[in-house]
Amino acid sequence: MVNKMNILNVNEGNTTSVGLPEPKIKARKVNVYYGENHALKDIDLNINPNEVTALIGPSGCGKSTFLRCLNRMNDTIDTCRVEGNIFLDNQNINDKKIDVVQLRARIGMVFQKPNPFPKSIYDNIAYGPRIHGIANNKSELDEIVLSSLKKAGLWNEVHDRLDASGTSLSGGQQQRLCIARTIAIEPEVILMDEPCSALDPIATAIIEELIEDLKNRYAIVIVTHSMQQAARISQRTAFFHLGKLMEVGDTATIFTNPTHEKTKDYITGRYG
Amino acid sequence: MTDTSQHNQPVSRVDWNSEKQAARLKKRYIKEKIFKSVAILSLGTAIATLLVVLISIFSTGISGFTETHITLDIHIDENIVGDVDNLSQEELETHIASININRMLVSSLQEKFPEVTRRADVFALLRLFSVGAQTDIREAILEDLTIVGTTVPISLKAGSDVDMLLKGNISRKVAESDRKISDQQIIWVDQFLSEGLVTQNFNWAFFTSGDSREPELAGISSATVGSFLTLLVTFMISFPIGVGSAIYLEEFAPKNRLTDIIEININNLAAVPSIIFGLLGLAIFINFMNLPRSAPLVGGLTLALMTLPTIIITARAAIKAVPPSIKEAAIGLGASHMQTVFHHVLPLSMPGILTGSIIGMAQALGETAPLLMIGMVAFIVDTPAGITEAATALPVQVYLWADSPERGFLEKTSAAIMILLAFLILMNGLAIWLRQKFEKKW
Numbered sequence: 001m002v003n004k005m006n007i008l009n010v011n012e013g014n015t016t017s018v019g020l021p022e023p024k025i026k027a028r029k030v031n032v033y034y035g036e037n038h039a040l041k042d043i044d045l046n047i048n049p050n051e052v053t054a055l056i057g058p059s060g061c062g063k064s065t066f067l068r069c070l071n072r073m074n075d076t077i078d079t080c081r082v083e084g085n086i087f088l089d090n091q092n093i094n095d096k097k098i099d100v101v102q103l104r105a106r107i108g109m110v111f112q113k114p115n116p117f118p119k120s121i122y123d124n125i126a127y128g129p130r131i132h133g134i135a136n137n138k139s140e141l142d143e144i145v146l147s148s149l150k151k152a153g154l155w156n157e158v159h160d161r162l163d164a165s166g167t168s169l170s171g172g173q174q175q176r177l178c179i180a181r182t183i184a185i186e187p188e189v190i191l192m193d194e195p196c197s198a199l200d201p202i203a204t205a206i207i208e209e210l211i212e213d214l215k216n217r218y219a220i221v222i223v224t225h226s227m228q229q230a231a232r233i234s235q236r237t238a239f240f241h242l243g244k245l246m247e248v249g250d251t252a253t254i255f256t257n258p259t260h261e262k263t264k265d266y267i268t269g270r271y272g
Numbered sequence: 273m274t275d276t277s278q279h280n281q282p283v284s285r286v287d288w289n290s291e292k293q294a295a296r297l298k299k300r301y302i303k304e305k306i307f308k309s310v311a312i313l314s315l316g317t318a319i320a321t322l323l324v325v326l327i328s329i330f331s332t333g334i335s336g337f338t339e340t341h342i343t344l345d346i347h348i349d350e351n352i353v354g355d356v357d358n359l360s361q362e363e364l365e366t367h368i369a370s371i372n373i374n375r376m377l378v379s380s381l382q383e384k385f386p387e388v389t390r391r392a393d394v395f396a397l398l399r400l401f402s403v404g405a406q407t408d409i410r411e412a413i414l415e416d417l418t419i420v421g422t423t424v425p426i427s428l429k430a431g432s433d434v435d436m437l438l439k440g441n442i443s444r445k446v447a448e449s450d451r452k453i454s455d456q457q458i459i460w461v462d463q464f465l466s467e468g469l470v471t472q473n474f475n476w477a478f479f480t481s482g483d484s485r486e487p488e489l490a491g492i493s494s495a496t497v498g499s500f501l502t503l504l505v506t507f508m509i510s511f512p513i514g515v516g517s518a519i520y521l522e523e524f525a526p527k528n529r530l531t532d533i534i535e536i537n538i539n540n541l542a543a544v545p546s547i548i549f550g551l552l553g554l555a556i557f558i559n560f561m562n563l564p565r566s567a568p569l570v571g572g573l574t575l576a577l578m579t580l581p582t583i584i585i586t587a588r589a590a591i592k593a594v595p596p597s598i599k600e601a602a603i604g605l606g607a608s609h610m611q612t613v614f615h616h617v618l619p620l621s622m623p624g625i626l627t628g629s630i631i632g633m634a635q636a637l638g639e640t641a642p643l644l645m646i647g648m649v650a651f652i653v654d655t656p657a658g659i660t661e662a663a664t665a666l667p668v669q670v671y672l673w674a675d676s677p678e679r680g681f682l683e684k685t686s687a688a689i690m691i692l693l694a695f696l697i698l699m700n701g702l703a704i705w706l707r708q709k710f711e712k713k714w
Contacts, residue, residue: 076603078527105606115597117616127615128605178601185605 024049024189024219025070030084032065032074039065041243043084047189052211052220054234054251056227058266061240063223067191070221071107072100088189105132108187112194114174116166116181121158124166124177125149128185144184152180153210172203179210183218190214192222196229208233227267231255239263329693333686335439339475339488340430342401342464346380346409350421353413368414373406374398380423385460396457402429402488404477427471432488432680434461438472441679452679478687482653483669487680490673492688494655498568498648498663499637499695505572505659506579506636511629513576514583518625521584522591523613542581549578550645558646566647566662574646575636582635586628590621623710630703634696640667666692 023046032040040062047053047070055063065074072093074080086093093103105128116124125145128134135141145162149155154176158169166177175195182190192211196204211220211233224230230237231251238248239260247260258264287293352371356364381397382388388397405428412426413419433453436442438461448455464470481491525531553574557563563570594617602612643649649668656663664672666688673685 071604073600073604076600101606101608103606104604109604111597111600111604113597115595115601117598117601118620127602127607131605131607131611131615181601181605 021048021050023047024089025221026087026090027066027069028085028087030066030069030082030086032062032069032083033081034077035079039243040069043245045238045245045248047219047221048236049219050215050217051236052215052222052234053236053238054230055221055223055238055240056225056230056266057240057246059225062243063238063240064193066240067193067221067223070189070191071104071109073104073109075100105185106187107189107191108182108185110175110178110182110190110192110195113198114171114178116169116174116177118165118167120163121149121166121169121177122162125181125184128181132185134185148180148184151183151214152176153206153213154180170203172199172206175199175203175207176210179207179214183214187218189219189221192220194223194225197225204229227255227269239266241266329686329689332683333688333690335441336683336687336690337475337478338439338472339477340435340438341427341471341473342430342434343425343427343469343471344377344380344384345423346376346412346426346428347383347423348409348413348420349376349379352376353420356417356420365414368410373409376409377401377405377428393456396454397460400431400434400457400460402431403486404429404489429488430470432486432678433457435488436679437461438470439683441683478684482655483651483664483672484653487676487678487684490681490684492666492669492691494652495664495666495669495688496691497655498571498652499665499667501568501656501659501663502571502575502643502648502665503633503637505569506575507629507633509573509576510579510583510632514580514629514632515587515625517580518584518587518591519613519618522588523609523617538581538584542585545641546578546639547641547645549574550642552577553642554645564660564662566650566652566664567660568648568656568663569659570646571643571648571663571665572659574642575639578639578642579632579636582632583625583629586631587621587625590624590628591617593624594620623707626710627703627707630699630706634699634703637695637699638667638692640665640671643668644671666695 025047027043027045027047030040030043030045031038043062043066045066055067057063068074069082069086070093072082074082082094084094088103088106091098117127119127122145125148126135126141129141129144135144146155149158154173157173158164158177166174169177175198179190179195196207199207208229211222214220215235222230222234234251236248237251237254239246239254239258239262241262247254247258247263249259254263255267258267352373352375354367354371356367359367378394378398382394385397388394408428409426412424430438433442434457437444437453437458442451442453444458453461461470477489478491479496480493481489482494484490521531521535553570557570557573558565563573598616598620599612602616603609607615643665648664649672650662650664651672652662652664654661670685670688670692673681673688
């Protein structure tokens with residue numbers, strides 16, 4: 001029932017039913033083209049605050065493309081064209097008047113491969129606050145670095161070597177450093193593009209715990225290939241297939257009682 | 273299920289133990305051996321050629337760094353020197369420069385060789401010494417005024433012919449008419465030698481003096497400074513423009529037909545013969561813009577045109593080599609495109625850019641042809657003080673000396689080449705050091 005409500009909700013667009021929180025992000029009729037290739041078709045999707053939304057689907061289904069629409073990372077690809085509206089707090093981010101740099105500060109992103117800057121751990125985290133003028137002085141900056149590292153669960157491991165290069169850390173630590181770097185500029189939404197695909201199971205478990213914790217403060221959208229991961233950490237799951245959003249709903253419902261045959265095939269491993 | 277299907281597959285068509293396979297294997301080994309030996313042979317040829325070049329340059333050039341001195345008792349005639357008691361240092365220097373040192377030298381020589389009376393013989397005797405011998409006497413007087421009126425032994429610079437004789441570059445065996453130094457002169461030299469008055473020491477003047485018509489006085493100072501000033505102009509012009517173009521083309525320029533054409537033409541420019549750039553420099557900088565001829569400014573501008581394509585191409589390659597993940601990380605954090613480029617891409621590509629630039633500079637340092645076109649082939653004695661003064665450059669100096677008939681310039685040519693090679697090795701070494709020091713892992 002809840003599931004149906006949700007689908008209804010998405011399809012009807014702007015209306016939200018009573019009792020549900022106002023979505024942080026509302027995507028309406030999003031179409032993406034790479035040159036001639038129609039990569040995303042009429043996507044309608046809501047991202048709720050304080051929730052983890054998982055995007056699942058077979059490779060090439062468009063889930064990463066959709067994720068990159070949310071902070072307009074697709075702008076950096078010359079051949080990519082995005083149509084439709086994406087509202088962040090009722091503000092259309094595809095509007096020409098929106099400053100994309102500020103938007104990306106509000107919507108942080110963690111990438112598939114850990115990509116710390118080849119600078120010190122401190123500078124990795126301080127970079128964002130510096131370019132956005134968030135800290136007024138050195139002690140404020142120190143405070144931001146400390147709290148970001150603590151929130152990302154990395155403080156205990158690196159507090160005595162903040163001068164060490166970010167690239168000298170292990171893969172899992174690097175990814176947490178990237179998360180710390182993202183939350184240092186206090187975004188409202190965090191996008192994660194398969195953040196654990198390059199990590200071993202132990203590092204993955206740590207990151208998942210971290211995501212669980214972060215969800216209390218941010219809206220999180222995560223692309224994952226691991227069905228178990230989606231089931232473990234997300235509250236809502238969206239299933240993409242061939243550029244279409246096939247189904248979206250409570251994670252529990254999607255995994256136990258999917259409406260679509262394709263969804264069922266995919267999550268049971270029969271397809272994709 | 274796959275397991276069973278594998279068992280049902282037909283037996284392999286290849287029998288690895290057959291004679292046919294053994295022959296194939298043998299053939300392959302032979303081919304590999306031939307390729308290996310050809311490669312080693314070509315490498316050996318390259319190294320041998322390099323060694324021949326280096327050895328011939330070094331064996332000829334190493335003697336260019338030494339000079340011959342003959343110690344002679346000089347009577348510092350107070351009548352020639354005149355009254356020097358109440359002169360300031362500056363006046364003294366002007367005065368000493370004007371007195372007739374030659375007479376002092378001739379009379380001292382006649383004292384040593386009283387049997388020499390014929391005018392021609394006196395001149396032959398005098399020619400054992402360099403024109404620079406007069407400078408040696410002047411400096412001795414300036415250093416210690418108390419020697420005026422006394423007879424003191426002074427180490428005098430020998431003439432180039434004596435120098436060549438002692439270094440074995442002029443053979444005593446050839447007929448007198450075939451060598452520049454006469455039998456009588458050789459006898460005098462041998463007398464000096466037997467008295468232990470001849471010394472050979474390191475030729476510091478080679479590094480501190482400019483060009484000269486006399487091989488024993490010629491030095492590379494003006495050419496080195498000229499090269500330095502020229503390269504300075506080249507670097508100041510080509511580095512910012514080259515790196516700027518590379519950043520724009522690689523990061524900001526739209527990819528369309530126009531930028532494609534620009535890219536192709538930059539690559540073509542790198543292959544244009546350098547003399548063409550010389551003609552261009554002559555036409556634009558000298559004939560059109562009326563900049564001074566023979567000046568490092570014009571040389572630098574011309575070489576900058578030549579170096580630009582190299583710097584642009586290497587800088588673009590270095591910028592392209594920065595992993596996109598770093599750029600994405602910066603953009604994802606809300607850095608603008610320009611911030612991303614200047615905070616991350618440029619620092620990360622700097623080692624590569626610097627390496628390319630230094631190699632371009634080294635190329636420019638060794639370039640001769642364009643400098644000939646813009647008149648930097650002049651005979652320059654004075655060390656240039658600025659970029660608009662007439663100057664010459666190291667490779668041009670090599671060219672000039674190689675063209676001179678005097679035997680003494682042969683070793684100077686090789687010595688100058690050694691200096692040029694040393695600078696090139698230094699610059700390439702710097703490039704390697706920079707690359708290793710600043711190369712970061714990501």
